[in-house]
Amino acid sequence: MSTIETVTPVAAPPRPAFKVNWVRLSPLLYTVGLFVIWEVGVRLSGLPHTIFPTPTRVFEAIVQYWSPIWKNSLQTLYTTVLGFIIAIVAGLGIGLFIGWSKTIYAGLYPIMVGFNAIPKVALVPILVIWFGIGTVPAVLTAFLISFFPIVVNVATGLATIEPETEDVLRALGAKKMDIMLKVGIPRSMPYFFGSLKVAITLAFVGSVVSETVASNSGLGNMMASAQSNFNVPLVFAGLLMLAVEGIAMYALMAWVEKRMTGWAHRSTMAQ
Amino acid sequence: MATPLVSIENVDMRYGGPDGTLAVSGLNLKIERGEFVAVVGPSGCGKSTLMKLTTGLHIPQSGVVIVANSQVTKPVSIVGMAFQNPTMLPWRTTLENILLPLEIVEKHRHRLRAHKAEYVAKAERLLETVGLKGFGDKFPWQLSGGMQQRANLCRALIHEPELLMLDEPFGALDAFTREELWCVIRDLHASQDVTIVLVTHDLRESVFLADKVVVMSARPGRVISEHVVPFERPRQLELLYEPAFNEMVQKLHGEIATARAAA
Numbered sequence: 001m002s003t004i005e006t007v008t009p010v011a012a013p014p015r016p017a018f019k020v021n022w023v024r025l026s027p028l029l030y031t032v033g034l035f036v037i038w039e040v041g042v043r044l045s046g047l048p049h050t051i052f053p054t055p056t057r058v059f060e061a062i063v064q065y066w067s068p069i070w071k072n073s074l075q076t077l078y079t080t081v082l083g084f085i086i087a088i089v090a091g092l093g094i095g096l097f098i099g100w101s102k103t104i105y106a107g108l109y110p111i112m113v114g115f116n117a118i119p120k121v122a123l124v125p126i127l128v129i130w131f132g133i134g135t136v137p138a139v140l141t142a143f144l145i146s147f148f149p150i151v152v153n154v155a156t157g158l159a160t161i162e163p164e165t166e167d168v169l170r171a172l173g174a175k176k177m178d179i180m181l182k183v184g185i186p187r188s189m190p191y192f193f194g195s196l197k198v199a200i201t202l203a204f205v206g207s208v209v210s211e212t213v214a215s216n217s218g219l220g221n222m223m224a225s226a227q228s229n230f231n232v233p234l235v236f237a238g239l240l241m242l243a244v245e246g247i248a249m250y251a252l253m254a255w256v257e258k259r260m261t262g263w264a265h266r267s268t269m270a271q
Numbered sequence: 272m273a274t275p276l277v278s279i280e281n282v283d284m285r286y287g288g289p290d291g292t293l294a295v296s297g298l299n300l301k302i303e304r305g306e307f308v309a310v311v312g313p314s315g316c317g318k319s320t321l322m323k324l325t326t327g328l329h330i331p332q333s334g335v336v337i338v339a340n341s342q343v344t345k346p347v348s349i350v351g352m353a354f355q356n357p358t359m360l361p362w363r364t365t366l367e368n369i370l371l372p373l374e375i376v377e378k379h380r381h382r383l384r385a386h387k388a389e390y391v392a393k394a395e396r397l398l399e400t401v402g403l404k405g406f407g408d409k410f411p412w413q414l415s416g417g418m419q420q421r422a423n424l425c426r427a428l429i430h431e432p433e434l435l436m437l438d439e440p441f442g443a444l445d446a447f448t449r450e451e452l453w454c455v456i457r458d459l460h461a462s463q464d465v466t467i468v469l470v471t472h473d474l475r476e477s478v479f480l481a482d483k484v485v486v487m488s489a490r491p492g493r494v495i496s497e498h499v500v501p502f503e504r505p506r507q508l509e510l511l512y513e514p515a516f517n518e519m520v521q522k523l524h525g526e527i528a529t530a531r532a533a534a
Binding site: 262 | 327350354371372
C-alpha cells in the first residue's frame, strides 16, 4: 500500500474531470429501464388499463388515491413491523434455546421444519376464529412466517462453535453459560442479523396475505377491494407501494447488519 | 525428589462406549514441575487424548491422572492450551482475546473489572515478549497466521498457568516463522516458571525445545520410550545443524517408523 502511495503522485495521469460511476448508478438506471420497457410494452400491445395499466397510469392512481394509499401503507407497515419485532424476540429466544443443547436441537428441529412447511395462509382462518378480523391476525401471520429463518440461523450459529475454542475454555473451568455468553451468542450474531433481511421480506408476505383474506384495512385489503371494483391501476399502485416498503425495510436491515457485525464482513472492510 | 506435576498411571481411554475405539491403553507418564516435555508418535497415537486427559476434558475409564497433587475428575483450570488452529474470536481485538481466560478462570473473573489496568498491562508485557508489541488493538484477522499463533500463546499464558499444553501449535506455519516461534517458546520457558507439554509431529522441533522426548506407539497409544535431550540450554538455532542433534532426530525417526510398522 505504501509503495502505491509514494508512486502515484508522480506517475498518475490527470484524472478526467467527470467520470460516471456506472456501478453506483446502475440500480437507478435498471429501475428506470424496467419502467420504460413496461410502458412501451403495454402501449404497443394495446392492453386496456383494466388488464395491465402502464406505469404512468399507475403513478396517476398513486397521486389520485394518495390519502387511502398512504393510510393503508402505514397500516401494513405497522402490522408487518410489529409481527417482525415479535418474530425477532421469539426467534432469538427459541434459537438460543434450541442451540443450547444437541438434544433439544435434535428434538425440536423436525417439529420446526414441519411447522414451517404449513402454508401460513391456511392459518389465517384459524387466527380469525380466535382473534376476529383486522390487525391481530395480520400481525400474527407476519410473525409466524418470519420467525423461522431467525430461529434456524441463531441455532446454527450456536451449534457450529469450533470444538477447539470450547476445549480451551472448558479446560479453564468455563460453564456452559460462559461459553454461550462469550462465544456462542456473539458468534451467532452475524447469522441472526443476516436472517433479519430474509425475515422482514417474509413478514410483508404474511401481513399482506392476512390483510387480503381477513381485514378491513392495509394494502392487502385495499388491493382486494380495488380488484373487485376493476380498479386495476390502484391494485398496481398497492403493489408498487409494497415494493417500496419492502426495499426500504430490507435496506434498513442490511444497514443494521453491517453496523452490528462489521467484523464478519472483514474482507470488504479490509480494503 | 518432589512429586511430579502430572502423573498418569495405567490409563485406558476408550471413545464411544464399551465397543468403541481404544485410544490409549496402559499409558504411564510423569512430568516434573518446570519440565519441557515433547510428545511424538505416529498419527492417531492418542496424543490429543493425552492432552485432554491431562487437562481434565476427558476422564479416563481406568487408571488415574493426578495433576498438582489431586486426581483429575473435572477440568483442572491450572492449564493453558494452544492448538494448531489459533481460534481467536474475530469480534474481539487481540488484546481482548488474550484477556478472555481471565473472564473465565475463577481466581481472576471477579477481580477483572476492578483491576483491568493491571491485567491489560500484563497482557501487553506478554505481547511484547512474543514480539507483538502494539498489535493489541488490531483484530485477529488483521494479523498474519504466525502473529495469530503468537497471540494464541499469550492467551494460553495470561492466567499464569502452571501447565501449558501445546497441540501442534506451529503445524500450519511456514518454516521460518516456525523457527522464530520455537525461540519464543524457548525464551518463555526459560523466563517463566511454567511446565510445558508439546504435542508435535516435528521431531526437530521436539528435540530442539524439550528436556524430554516421549515416544508413543500407534493406537492404542502408550509410551514406548523416553529420551532425555542432552543439549545444554540456552539452545541456539545453530544446534539444528549439529551432527549430535541430527543423530538424535534420526534415532527418534527410526523408533516412530518401527512403531508405525508394528501397527
